[in-house]
Amino acid sequence: MPDTILAPPPPPPAPEATLLDSNELVINMGPQHPSTHGVLRVILKLDGETVLGAECVIGYLHRGVEKIAENRTYQQFAPYVDRMDYVAAVSNGLGYCMAVEKLLDVEIPERAQAVRVILAEINRIASHLLWLGTHALDIGAITPVFLCFREREEALKIFEKYCGARLTTHAFRIGGLQYETHDTFEKDCLAFCDLMDEKLKEYHALLTGNRIWVNRTKGIGILNAADCKDYGVTGPVLRAAGEKWDIRKAQPYSGYEKYDFDIPTAENGDTFDRYMVRMEEVTQSCRIVRQAVEGLPAGPIKGKIGKVIKPPPGEAYVSIEAPKGELGYYVVSDGSLNPYRLRVRPPSFVNLGALDKMCRGSLVADVVAIIGTIDIVLGEVDR
Amino acid sequence: MANPINTFLLTDLLKGLWTTFKNQKPSLVVTEQYPRERPPVMERYRGAPRLNTHPETAETLCISCNLCALACPEQLIVVTSERNPETRRKDLTNFTYDTSRCMFCGLCEDACPVDALELTQDFEMATFTREGQIWDRQMLEEGPLPTEYRH
Amino acid sequence: MEELLSSPYLPPLVATLLIIALFPLVAGYMVLAERKVLADLQVRLGPMRVGPYGALQPLADALKLMLKEDIIPSGADKWVFWMAPVLSTFTALSAFAVLPLSDKFYVADVNIGILFILAMSSIGALGLILGGWSSNSKYSLMGSLRAAAQMVSYEVPLGFATVTGIMCAGTLSMQGIIQAQYERGVWGAFDNYLLMLIPTVLFIIAGTAETNRAPFDLPEAESEIVAGFHTEYSGFRFALYFLAEYAAIFVISGICVTLFFGGWLRPFPNVGFLETPLNVGLPVVLFAAIALACIKGATRQIITGFKLGMFGLAGAALLLAALFAVPVINPLIVGLFWFLAKVAVLVYMFIWYRGTFPRFRYDQLMDVGWKWLIPMSLGGLIVNSIAQMLARS
Numbered sequence: 001m002p003d004t005i006l007a008p009p010p011p012p013p014a015p016e017a018t019l020l021d022s023n024e025l026v027i028n029m030g031p032q033h034p035s036t037h038g039v040l041r042v043i044l045k046l047d048g049e050t051v052l053g054a055e056c057v058i059g060y061l062h063r064g065v066e067k068i069a070e071n072r073t074y075q076q077f078a079p080y081v082d083r084m085d086y087v088a089a090v091s092n093g094l095g096y097c098m099a100v101e102k103l104l105d106v107e108i109p110e111r112a113q114a115v116r117v118i119l120a121e122i123n124r125i126a127s128h129l130l131w132l133g134t135h136a137l138d139i140g141a142i143t144p145v146f147l148c149f150r151e152r153e154e155a156l157k158i159f160e161k162y163c164g165a166r167l168t169t170h171a172f173r174i175g176g177l178q179y180e181t182h183d184t185f186e187k188d189c190l191a192f193c194d195l196m197d198e199k200l201k202e203y204h205a206l207l208t209g210n211r212i213w214v215n216r217t218k219g220i221g222i223l224n225a226a227d228c229k230d231y232g233v234t235g236p237v238l239r240a241a242g243e244k245w246d247i248r249k250a251q252p253y254s255g256y257e258k259y260d261f262d263i264p265t266a267e268n269g270d271t272f273d274r275y276m277v278r279m280e281e282v283t284q285s286c287r288i289v290r291q292a293v294e295g296l297p298a299g300p301i302k303g304k305i306g307k308v309i310k311p312p313p314g315e316a317y318v319s320i321e322a323p324k325g326e327l328g329y330y331v332v333s334d335g336s337l338n339p340y341r342l343r344v345r346p347p348s349f350v351n352l353g354a355l356d357k358m359c360r361g362s363l364v365a366d367v368v369a370i371i372g373t374i375d376i377v378l379g380e381v382d383r
Numbered sequence: 384m385a386n387p388i389n390t391f392l393l394t395d396l397l398k399g400l401w402t403t404f405k406n407q408k409p410s411l412v413v414t415e416q417y418p419r420e421r422p423p424v425m426e427r428y429r430g431a432p433r434l435n436t437h438p439e440t441a442e443t444l445c446i447s448c449n450l451c452a453l454a455c456p457e458q459l460i461v462v463t464s465e466r467n468p469e470t471r472r473k474d475l476t477n478f479t480y481d482t483s484r485c486m487f488c489g490l491c492e493d494a495c496p497v498d499a500l501e502l503t504q505d506f507e508m509a510t511f512t513r514e515g516q517i518w519d520r521q522m523l524e525e526g527p528l529p530t531e532y533r534h
Numbered sequence: 535m536e537e538l539l540s541s542p543y544l545p546p547l548v549a550t551l552l553i554i555a556l557f558p559l560v561a562g563y564m565v566l567a568e569r570k571v572l573a574d575l576q577v578r579l580g581p582m583r584v585g586p587y588g589a590l591q592p593l594a595d596a597l598k599l600m601l602k603e604d605i606i607p608s609g610a611d612k613w614v615f616w617m618a619p620v621l622s623t624f625t626a627l628s629a630f631a632v633l634p635l636s637d638k639f640y641v642a643d644v645n646i647g648i649l650f651i652l653a654m655s656s657i658g659a660l661g662l663i664l665g666g667w668s669s670n671s672k673y674s675l676m677g678s679l680r681a682a683a684q685m686v687s688y689e690v691p692l693g694f695a696t697v698t699g700i701m702c703a704g705t706l707s708m709q710g711i712i713q714a715q716y717e718r719g720v721w722g723a724f725d726n727y728l729l730m731l732i733p734t735v736l737f738i739i740a741g742t743a744e745t746n747r748a749p750f751d752l753p754e755a756e757s758e759i760v761a762g763f764h765t766e767y768s769g770f771r772f773a774l775y776f777l778a779e780y781a782a783i784f785v786i787s788g789i790c791v792t793l794f795f796g797g798w799l800r801p802f803p804n805v806g807f808l809e810t811p812l813n814v815g816l817p818v819v820l821f822a823a824i825a826l827a828c829i830k831g832a833t834r835q836i837i838t839g840f841k842l843g844m845f846g847l848a849g850a851a852l853l854l855a856a857l858f859a860v861p862v863i864n865p866l867i868v869g870l871f872w873f874l875a876k877v878a879v880l881v882y883m884f885i886w887y888r889g890t891f892p893r894f895r896y897d898q899l900m901d902v903g904w905k906w907l908i909p910m911s912l913g914g915l916i917v918n919s920i921a922q923m924l925a926r927s
Contacts, residue, residue: 141893142888164428165429165487210892363896
């Protein structure tokens, strides 16, 4: 492995060369590794167990999603976006549909907007649950992952009941919704919120107070607000650094301005703060879902939109607050049936850029904690 | 961890131990023993495709309009038909559906104007060959055989 | 022939062979128990498909491991790679030589019993270090370095806690320690006005670390260094490491039970009227209940073979219950029953920790070891010796 791929570490105090003088150790973490969340490869430069530098090698899951978009019609591309951040497929679909709707300049009925918010928030909870489970597993607590999957199952059941798929949902269509809500939709969503409120206590009992958990997460992988902005980091990572930035509040979309919710923030920007922010976000998502379900308006579910979608030439950028951060879709239309160019701003990919900054000087065990706390999905990083 | 007594008595750790201990109640087990227990599949589930026939005459409902093939993002549907000289309508000759490439997005189902093509609740579609994944008209009309497991 | 039968070496030899032959099976079932208990803690079912309720899973696993290809990495030091798991297993099993399984069943009662076990478990660490080093893999090397540091630092508090226990008993012989607890009329853990609880807790914590169990499982921390020192091991050698790990758990639990929980003594060994209910009543009721549970479980099985297997288990449990009810046989086996029951409780606790706690980090582990456990175990030793002195004078 060439030495140049890693940025030079801060110069250590020149040691006296002895027989026991050890060299820096370069190890490959991944692409096959239990805790790199898929196929991330991190080249770690170590001094003993201290990390001198980390370099991410990505692309093992590259499928050319943006190129595929250029060869599909606007409707046909919608299922593909689910496969980028596959744990938050609904949010992905929402962003894409909104981008095309902006190009088309159509009005979305209120009922459709409310249902979109409900599903996107439930998806946020599901995504955070998966994050919590795997993050705890990385740090060595093996029980939360099963509890989280148990609760996530309930969220997936809501998706399955609503649109017929559990993971890659393809829940929304351009212009509104394809499916009318099922009979028990409201009841299911409220029951899920109640369940989450109750189960969150269990997670807190298992992790939040636990001294080992606190030791493993407090002060690890610190990224302050200024660095976050430099790296373009968004989402819970940014909010944990104290920046009150949430696109749902800053640039409300899909009727988020109607709901009353808080943006949880923290101060230190370390792993523990990110954990607390995400846990609090689950509570806030439950709040939004409750409000949206109670105020679910009647009416049509699809806007005025033709069978063939042919947006006028132009371009549109829409960003939404996905569970992992700012998810942006930039669509360029040349007036034909297919997008001329489609570009995705994936939050995981941008957030992963800060890995090296967060890892330096920590230990190998912290690297897995930091990869976990960024909350990456490799399908989205590599696209 | 402000309280030194709590720190010394390991209350935080005992709390976690108690949480996991409580979870041992047998009624809390959530494992489904597939295939002995089949997971309940929702009504709208998008699974194996089916080409519907008329329940009485057993004639296909498909009018060979090719809309499903056009809607499919993966272009995995091939509809072949020939024009019937008497009725001046297109008669379906074959309909192939490559389930190995299907992502069950449901766009074909949405496109069908006569509810002929439908994604059903069947989800056991594994075959031993790649060719077996390409379903023809007969397979689509009859549906996959229910899988039986022996143990 | 007669000479052979009357030889003083015969009983220890038979016991040794029995332990070597049976322990792999016991270890296999400890793995199954671990998987089942972990599953319970995690709202799962655990193995269910091989045999009724997964009862034959250990055999299937053992068969699989033996049939697997035995891979030696190309850059590995072949002899050391071959030696390391053998060394680990050998030392772990040899510690059984002095473990007082019951008042009747043990290999040897030597006057330095506990020293021998501590020495053997220290050599066991060498197996991990050599295995990790010889694999010629960076992950393995890191795992073995962690193992070395961890074992060295946790041996100290473990030693202090043991010394406290020995001091309380006044002998190094394992049988002698249990006898001493009988004479003092109280389990080691509750001796010296409950002050002995300090070394007991410390022993359990340090023992968890010594056996590389979660939350101290750094040498094989799978989410960090893949599988630690046995990353490159496969097949039967891997099985040997597994065997060594579970043997070590058994041995550490055995020492803990001997030192602090009265070994094969029943609870309240000096309260006479509890003799019949605890030594006869409890085992009989327990095994009868197990038999009932087996019969109830058998009715739920669909496959005939599994059903018969469950009935067989029920029969075996009933037979054991009957054995405990026979006055001639009861005194022979009740010691073993109590010892194994106490070990089982400790092993359950090991699994319980694993199911609950996150893993320590390398430096935190050292902090806990040197800054907390060692001073506390030293303090425990001093406090207990003062209490002992006051009690004697």
